[in-house]
Amino acid sequence: MSVAVELRHITKRFPGVVANKDVSMKVETGTVHALVGENGAGKSTVMKILYGMQHPDSGEILVNGKAVNLKNPNDAIELGIGMVHQHFMLADNFTVLENIILGAEPQHGVTIDFKAARAKVTEMSKAYGLDVDPDILVEELGVGQRQRVEILKVLFRGANILIFDEPTAVLVPQEVDDLFSALQGLRAKGMAVIFISHKLDEVLRVADDVTVVRAGETVAEVKAKDVTARQLAELMVGSELPQPTTHGDTRRAEITLALKDVSIPTATGSRDLISHITFDLHAGEVVGIAGVEGNGQAELVEAIMGLRDYTGSIEFHGSAIDHMSVAHRHDLGIGLIPEDRQRQALMMSSPLWENRILGHQRGKPVMRGFIVDKKATIEDTKRIMEEFDVRAPGPMTAAAALSGGNQQKFIVGREMSKAPALLVASHPTRGVDVGAQGAIWEVLREARTKGMAIVLISADLEELVGMSDRLFVMLRGAFTAELDPQKITLEQLGSAMTGAA
Ligand SMILES: Nc1ncnc2c1ncn2[C@@H]1O[C@H](COP(=O)(O)OP(=O)(O)OP(=O)(O)O)[C@@H](O)[C@H]1O
Ligand SMILES: [Mg+2]
Structure with a gap:
């Protein structure tokens, strides 16, 4: 294996913020290399530096073993570095083929050699499973197809080091699968792929190596096969995640x-x-x-x-x-946190305070005699939201507007408000993020201590x-x-x- 790209101690400051301080990474040819880190950790910045769009204050970039000085993206392209942008930069009213060759037109005398270009694009599409009609207008394409055009465009310019900044953020699952098989194809052809994503399961599925950055610094470089999503998340945040343990x-x-x-x-x-x-x-x-x-x-x-x-x-x-x-x-x-929260525990289109009533239609604070005490119910909904860290604008917000983790914290809070013995x-x-997970474990732990x-x-x-x-x-x-x-x-x-x- 040879090293396609090496970044050494890259530092980049913007007014008032150090975007990168001492970022190092080594990307081998024929691998998919993931770059992960929290929002603002400096991932995009360091990739822009590698693509010549930004200039480091200090540090070194080596491409195929040679130190390089990238003044602009043209220098990067010249060295075989391509960037598949997060926000697509295609011209809508041109065809796929025109977009791909735009700025890199093969010349035949003074006219553009469309025939040669079309043959090359068709061949690349086939080779990498990036199927797209070259004669269709880009404005007619969906997101997944536009991305393919971006990839083809980069390949057309002879890139063998490809940078993808959050390529899956905009894709539906089927498109993600297609993209990943294209990435595997690039890898098999000996290219080096750098892949930024916040979805750690995806990272582990597609990457060979993973570089973790935190607050601008490289904190780990690991083999994907040696880590779990949880361990990666811990490296990203720099502290241990909540553990499911009782004492x-x-x-x-x-x-x-x-x-x-x-x-x-x-x-x-x-x-x-x-x-x-x-x-x-x-x-x-x-x-x-x-x-x-x-x-x-x-x-x-x-x-x-x-x-x-x-x-x-x-x-x-x-x-x-x-x-x-x-x-x-x-x-x-006897309380229940049911398996399927949306079907069994929530009225999705109703506000949280009405959901507070569900299953608690007898007794306080919801009922006063035979009528619903709306004021008290709303107050108690607020209490649950505060105590159980349910993040939503307020008790009038519909359950459907909450993230899965917040829905689950609300259900747990509602169920616990009766202090069930069982x-x-x-x-x-299930399906909640690590923060909400830790909060729910803490609730269960505390209740256990109290005798539940x-x-x-x-x-x-x-x-x-x-x-x-x-x-x-x-x-x-x-x-x-x-x-x-x-x-x-x-x-x-x-x-x-x-x-x-
Ligand atoms: N052009 C710029 N001018 C000033 N500050 C910038 C600029 N670009 C990035 N930053 C700052 O540098 C830091 C790193 O940003 P960067 O975009 O590299 O993060 P990121 O890891 O890609 O985050 P995300 O996961 O949210 O995309 C942030 O604090 C950001 O605000
Ligand atoms: Mg970014």
Whole structure:
């Protein structure tokens, strides 16, 4: 492998801000090299320097081993460096072909040799899977296709070092897949690709190497295969991310929930949906249920909440609740964070204060006698928003306007406002960002300390192992193993879940 580009100790100041201080990176030929960092970390600036659009205050740039001085983008293009811009710079009322050759027209005498250009573009399109009609007007193209034109334009100028600044920010998933296969093609042809993205899963999918910058400095250069998205995020922010852990033993003597031989037979009489489930859950204890989705976890939740008929018995604080309705169980102190928040826990088009009422239509603060106390409900919605860091303009904002993480924090806050003795938490942090995740874990931890009993169902094995005091593995409707989360490895847990162990 040879090094296509090396940046050494690049420093760049703007009035009042150091955009880059001591950025170094080495990009090998035939690789995709990701550049990641928080907003404002200096990624775009250092790439503009490499493309000759900005000039470093100090530092060195080496291209194919030689120190270079880039006065402008033409110098960069000359050296085979191309930039695929984040904001496309194509001329709308020209054809694809015209856009590609604009400024780099192959001459044939004094006329432009369109024939040769068209042949070359067609060949490049084929070679890299960048399919686009050369004769269509650019204004008729969608975003994904415009991007292909930008890439072809850069390749047409003979680039073998390609810079992509957040190319996927504007793409839909299918277009992302297409772009990534094009990148793999470029890589296979020995080109060096530099790729900036905030989506760390994407970075790990497409990149060979990753350079992490923080506040203008290179803080790490790692192989993508050696890191997780979480580790990358930690490097980006420079501190440890919140961990899904509980501390000490807070388990109390009293048994909050007891399932005794609970089964849900199917109508057809084939295998039970859940089969002979028996366990005790103490106050101050978290019991985790591990399992590949669809092995009865959802039905177990439904049985506990009273959403489904079952055989056997469920006791809450020592008394059978089998005859009780969903509402009755909720009133007794059984809370639920449901699996599908948008469908099961929110009225998406209604304001947050109306969502505050959902499932709490009995008693204070929502009801005064038989009527909804709007003022008190709005006040309490504000309280939840503050206490649980729900970021939205106010209680009048529609649930749909909130990000997923903020919706989830609101649901957790609403459920906790009744201080349930038992909380059934089904994928409580699914799809939320690391900040919201940490906040939800903290809520669960605190409630556990105060004596709440928690049934935790999660596909996030780190969360499950870290937060649980005891773990059951659920497979085809039955508990097939009880594991000690302190002792089990994620690999062992994975095998147990698939029945391999
Ligand atoms: N032309 C400029 N003039 C003044 N300041 C600038 C200029 N370009 C960038 N900066 C500043 O330099 C810092 C780094 O910006 P840069 O655009 O490189 O960040 P970035 O890592 O690309 O961020 P993002 O992820 O948001 O795109 C920021 O504080 C930014 O405001
Ligand atoms: Mg940027």
